[in-house]
Amino acid sequence: MELPRQARVVIIGGGVSGCSVAYHLAKLGWTDVVLLERRRLTCGTTWHAAGLVGQLRGSQNMTRLAKYSADLYAGLEAETGVATGLRQVGSISVALTAERHEELLRQASLARAFDVEVAEIGPAEVKAMYPHLEVGDVVGAVHLPGDGQCDPANIAMALAKGARMRGARIAEGVKVTAVTQAGGRVTGVDWQAGETRGHIAAGMVVNCGGMWGRDLAASSGVSLPLHACEHFYLVTEPIAGLGHLPVLRVPDECAYYKSDAGKMMLGAFEPKAKPWGMAGIPEEFEFDALPEDFAHFEPILEMATARMPMFQTAGIHTFFNGPESFTPDDRYYLGEAPELGGYWVAAGYNSIGIVSSGGAGMALAQWMEDGVPPFDLWEVDIRRAQPFQRNRRYLRERVSETLGLLYADHWPNRQMATARGVRRSPIHEHLKARGAVFGEVAGWERANWFARDGQAAEYRYCWGKPNWFENQRAEHMAVREGVGLFDMTSFGKIRVEGPGALRFLQRLCANQIDVAAGRIVYTQMLNLRGGIESDLTVTRLSEAAFLLVVPGATLQRDLAWLRRHLGGDLAVITDVTAAEAVFCLMGPGSREVLARVSPDDLSNAAHPFGVAREIEIGMGLARAHRVSYVGELGWELYVSTDQAAHVFEALMEAAPELTLCGLHALDSCRIEKGFRHFGHDITDEDHVLEAGLGFAVREDKGDFIGREAVLRKRAAGLGRRLVQFLLEDPEAMLFHNEALVRDGRIIGVVSSGNYGHALGGAVGLGYVPCAGESAAEVLASAYEIEIAGRRVAATASLAPMYDPKAERMRM
Incomplete structure (x- = not known):
């Protein structure tokens, strides 16, 4: 195929994700769509995917996308003539413990709320649906009759054919060697096919590069934190009379099962996975398998032979090990990269790429068409990724855990165990010495609760009142009745300054920003639909300088939103998060405690609510913001990081009654006040x-x-x-x-x-x-x-x- 010199968009990668994006853009009427695949369509991960189509996800919009995928795949064969192998055989998830049963019952409630057909069933009903299964220790199960399975490669081929039918061009054997850019925006791609080289001018590219996507993005200065892991399954020899069974998940044994063409497949999500491709994915990788590691898979197979005795006698036809890409939080990436205008991403599917790609392709195409997502996609938004997360050591450690978490108990407040300690407050060791039990958000270590003397400083997860429930209560009531201190150094802090700063922020913020210096304004930044793009405070520091404080998890999103809308306003946007620690001193006793370490007047008359001003504290200085996210009298103290340890020590020495509080207490206080998150x-x-x-x-x-x-x-x-x-x-x-x-x-x-x-x-x-x-x-x-x-x-x-x-x- 002769490639054009210009296109509206170039899609990089011909797996199911890239084919879905091409299909949906073409469906929207985009005729100059070009998809380039370095080898052959589906040759990376798609061809060996299990092809499970489960509709229920962890949120309403992710379920919406999965249901869209199932409906799309059901009609593709009639539309394109390509058989997709979609069979609506349903799925069963079984629980072997009371805790897992609680999780499944909560999922069933969620399914009803999301209008997904579901039924709670007992061991006898499981046995009737799945005669080969040992159910003696099954506590309970849920059945989703609308789930199913499909042929992953043919799904991708059907999407590719549907895209071609609408005018999209798809070229195999063409490698993108560079994404070109100028002035902070994509200008096109350089490509190579054998000895032939060329360039396609384009205002948009979409990185659907799968496990190659991270390095491709990095070459353009874009963070795409994902890493390949080895993923194992086996397929038996034909088993007489097997029939079409529901997809079966036994998460307590890290296993899933599906019947296909008279054979049985057993797949695994083992607790500690094997990262792969630490030096990059080989250039020649195409429809390849990784070396067998039967010893790694053997514990799963041992449980499977007891769970399903047919595995004791069925011969093994295929033992397969293939790579799939995983992300630090088990959620894929979608959207426009904040670092480069026109650079879009759909990658990192964490082994649910087949069920996700149909809906993800639709959502991304609509996002590219309208400039805004069709509905809330923050859960998978590329702007949640932190720049440091592209670090390969970090990714290698983290994805060894995230693969297994897909089938682990999804406890409330569950914390990651790997790749910790990357971002720390200046008083981290102070808090640790005082019993802090840390959680992690956006790489930040944050004290979630404080263990008492003699209490194990660790989480013990459950669905009821957790082991830290009384700790949270004590911290919560200290804020309500006395005084508590939260370390909120993880707040995102953005300076906007310059002669056009006020005009710029007035245009972006819904509240009145033209206030006196020192005033703090609570506001939202809205989109054209009136939806909330950011929830923040804006403090006017001077006539032409403002400080924006945002949640740590949304910092990259908020920076991207600001930079996208800067236009011709004469203003400079600077991330100053690391420059200041933040201590939130909260509770009815906070004024008295602060007065012990500061000679400044802290009365209502001198320092009313909604005002920030510099105060002396200990032998240092702080900017004291009188605001509250817990609903009590208090101050957020912004302290230069070099003085943070001293200010903390001064407060602790002056106020032995001061209670150190964690993020769990912060959240319980804010929800009592009805404050939004x-x-x-x-x-x-x-x-x-x-x-x-x-x-x-x-x-x-x-x-x-x-x-x-x-x-x-x-x-x-x-x-x-x-x-x-x-x-x-x-x-x-x-x-x-x-x-x-x-x-x-x-x-x-x-x-x-x-x-x-x-x-x-x-x-x-x-x-x-x-x-x-x-x-x-x-x-x-x-x-x-x-x-x-x-x-x-x-x-x-x-x-x-x-x-x-x-x-x-x-x-």
Whole structure:
């Protein structure tokens, strides 16, 4: 095929992901789409994928994408004439422990909330569906009849044919040698086919390079943190009378099973995986297998022969070891890279590439068409990746764990064990010496809770009240009744300064930013739909300098949003996160404690709520921000990192009653106050008014992004409201994604949950559809929350249940 000199987009990689992106762009009417595959279509990972199509994922939008994939694949054969091998045989997941059964029952509730057909079944029903299975130790199971399996290579070929039918060009044997760029944007690709070389000018490229994708991205200065791991399965000789059985998952034994063409496949997600390709993926790799390592697979096979005795007599036809790419958090990457305009990514599928790629290709194509994602995709957004995560040692260590986590118990608050300690606060060792038990977010080590003397400083996971429940309660109540200190150095900190800084921020922020120097403004940055792109505070430091404080996990996203919209405004955007530590001193006793180490006037008159000013503290200086995410009197103390240890020591020495608090207590305090958490309660899909944040919007200040959407929503009325719920049973626990029930009918899910120690029960937030209803009508209903199949009565409120008038923060 003769390649064009120009295209609207060039897709790099001809696995199922690249073929899906090409298909969906062509379906949108993009005729100048070019896909380049260095060898042959499907030759990397797609050809040896297991082809499992499971619809239920961990969130509503990921489930939406998986269901889209299943529906798409069901119609591809009729559309293209390529057999896809899709069979809707259903799936069964079995639990061998009470804890795993609890997880499966929670997943069943989630399936009902997401309109996925599901049934909880017992051992006898499992045996009836799967006669070959030993069920003597099976505690319970769930059955999803809509799940199935397919032929992965043919799915990709059908998508490729569908793309060609709509005008896309697909060329095999063409390697992209470079993505060219100028002025911070993609300009095209250089390619090579044998001895022939050329260039295609294009304003967009899509990296669908799979396990080659990381190094390809790095050559353009783009972070794409993924790493290949060895992935094992075996296929038996033909077994008489096997038939079409449901896909079977036995996660407690790290195994999955599927029947295909009269043979049985056994696949594994072993707890400690084998990273592969540490020196890069070989150039010549094509439809290749990796060396056998039967000893590594043997523990899985031993459990399988007991679980399914047919494996004791069936001969092994194939023992296969092939590479797949995994990411640091077991979620794939989608979207435009923040480092380079026009550089898009769809890669890193963590062994669920077949079920994911159909929906991911649709979503990415729509995103490229509209410039915004079709719905909230933060869970898989490339902007969540941290630059340091492209480090190969880090990736090698982390993916040895993440492969196995796919089938491990998905405990609430589960922490990664590998590749830890990369980003640390200046007082990390101080906190560790005082019993801190750390979690990790965006590479930052953060104290989640503090162990008492003699208590093991470690997590013991469960679905009920965890081993740190009383620690969290003590920290929580110290903030409510005394004084607590949180180390929040992980906050993202961005300086925006220059003669155009005010104008720029006024255009991006929904609240009024033109305030006096020293004022702190809580605001959101909105998109054109009124959805929330960022939730932040903006502090005016001087006439032309502002400090933006954002969650540590969203820093790269927020930087990308700011830089994308800078335009001609004369402003400089600088990430200053590492320059300052942040200590949050919170609680009714915080003023008294701060007064012991600072001679400055901390009264309401001198330092009211919403004001930042420099104070002396110990023998150093700090910028004290009077704000609160826990709903109590307090200050965020921003301290130069070189002085951070001294300031911490001064506070601890002056206030022996000071309680060190972790992020679990921070979260339980904020949810009692009904404060929103970005990524859970508020996303770019959630309208700022429906999220209950209209108080932070100033339509009368002039134009800003999202203003028209706010005006339209005010005129039309709210379609749903974010409501706070308190469980009436004090023993029940809420975490996230429990089904929300109104007057006996499931209407949604809990967006975030924690235990409200001052309120005496678990608290959750969730959206309630309410088109045409008043606030009183919303609250007049009877609410329950379904937890692992059991419905628990809940009290609903639109105002914060704790300190509804927010008087405590201002005292």
